[in-house]
């Protein structure tokens with residue numbers, strides 16, 4: 001008889017009841033799973049386990065002869081995890097759970113248990129970072145529980161607590177070096193924590209009284225069930241037994257699933273070692289390091305970052321297939337707020353979305369590169385590629401949502417936006433004048449000949465001179481452009497540097513333009529100061545849409561984002 005059958009028999013002998021229609025099977029690749037033979041369509045308990053088969057904190061207390069005061073509420077499973085490490089790895093310690101303990105795999109699927117070579121693929125990703133951050137916490141709780149029990153670790157603690165030690169590396173190398181793992185080693189505790197992460201059940205689902213909502217226990221036999229998103233299941237305490245109930249209708253040959261909860265692929269991968277295709281609960285993280293003053297200012301201006309602010313100078317946003325978070329968009333608007341602006345407005349929001357898009361594109365490219373690895377030799381790498389590919393899709397869909405949002409902003413604020421393409425079309429006299437100097441015959445030439453900024457400067461100075469022309473301009477100049485020029489002109493302090501910077505361009509244009517086309521460039525004021533002012537006007541008003549390279553003059557217009565913007 002195989003170990004799986006041994007274990008089921010052991011459970012039944014000890015009072016467990018397993019519905020006859022449930023059959024457990026085991027394969028070297030996918031491990032244990034359960035299939036149905038017959039039809040399941042009732043809410044009868046399918047698996048009933050008596051409490052004596054559970055591995056709980058109480059059993060651990062009994063074994064170590066301590067009470068629950070040794071358990072830190074912030075690490076409510078430390079004692080029971082140490083107990084499990086002892087059950088699995090201690091020599092000469094057979095227990096009543098032996099058939100179950102023997103079935104618990106030594107090699108777990110989560111990245112914490114990957115070989116050193118496999119780990120190299122995830123270095124530099126968020127996954128590795130999460131692992132690097134969680135292992136020191138695990139180390140701390142392990143040292144603490146050993147101390148409380150006056151037990152000695154088998155590892156050299158001074159080496160383990162060294163801040164320069166990469167614990168992911170340490171544990172992976174330790175496992176590779178040691179065929180036999182002492183039960184009081186950190187590697188044994190990490191294994192035990194991996195077992196708890198991938199198969200323990202929350203105590204709160206069955207009991208009102210818990211040390212914390214994270215207190216967990218092992219639930220033999222029911223933990224042989226695999227996970228499916230949205231599988232309808234119930235766990236309840238009935239007639240003195242812990243019952244697993246499926247609310248699904250299942251036919252012969254179908255797998256009986258449990259539901260581990262609505263988890264992202266990252267949570268699934270780190271805690272269970274697999275990912276779900278088209279996982280509707282998936283998300284991606286965008287971590288940004290920004291100036292702490294900027295983040296404070298954002299919060300003062302009403303950008304809620306209470307969930308997102310992870311440190312003084314960093315924020316972390318969750319991205320999924322839904323609309324972009326208004327907080328993220330507003331934060332990017334503030335990153336691009338000019339000193340002359342007093343809050344979030346149309347211009348800085350449009351610029352902010354462009355700059356957010358650039359970061360998202362880098363992420364897409366990063367994950368695209370990652371999916372190009374050769375995965376033919378490793379199942380783990382195949383899972384990892386799926387994870388990277390889903391991450392890429394999430395960032396891609398955020399880019400599309402950003403584009404949609406920008407389009408909506410442009411549409412709903414069209415009265416505050418003037419396209420330079422339209423100006424170019426309407427101000428024929430001006431556009432014709434560009435042929436001579438720049439060889440420009442159509443709007444697209446401004447982009448291909450890389451002279452957009454110079455031409456914008458010329459046009460802004462033309463607007464400033466609008467009242468000086470003998471003939472009124474043949475089109476309506478948006479008043480805000482003229483007013484901004486006047487405002488900047490009356491407040492600007494021009495430094496020598498500004499003049500030097502503008503000199504090259506100015507001298508390449510004047511005085512020849514005034515002589516060749518006096519009807520435009522020979523009337524009003526075309527001195528260098530005007531161009532220095534126009535340069536600031538351009539900073540304050542012009543937004544060049546990244547997608548099309550088309551510049552827009554944007555009126556200063558405060559806007560508010562809500563969840564539906």
Ligand SMILES: C[S@@+](CC[C@H](N)C(=O)[O-])C[C@H]1O[C@@H](n2cnc3c(N)ncnc32)[C@H](O)[C@@H]1O
Nearest residue numbers: 031032109198199223224225226227272273274
């Ligand atoms: C609670 S156990 C389930 C029983 C497990 N198959 C076994 O062999 O013991 C959880 C582990 O099963 C595997 N698993 C569960 N659901 C899965 C799924 N939908 N796809 C792939 N692997 C799954 C993962 O290795 C996970 O860490």
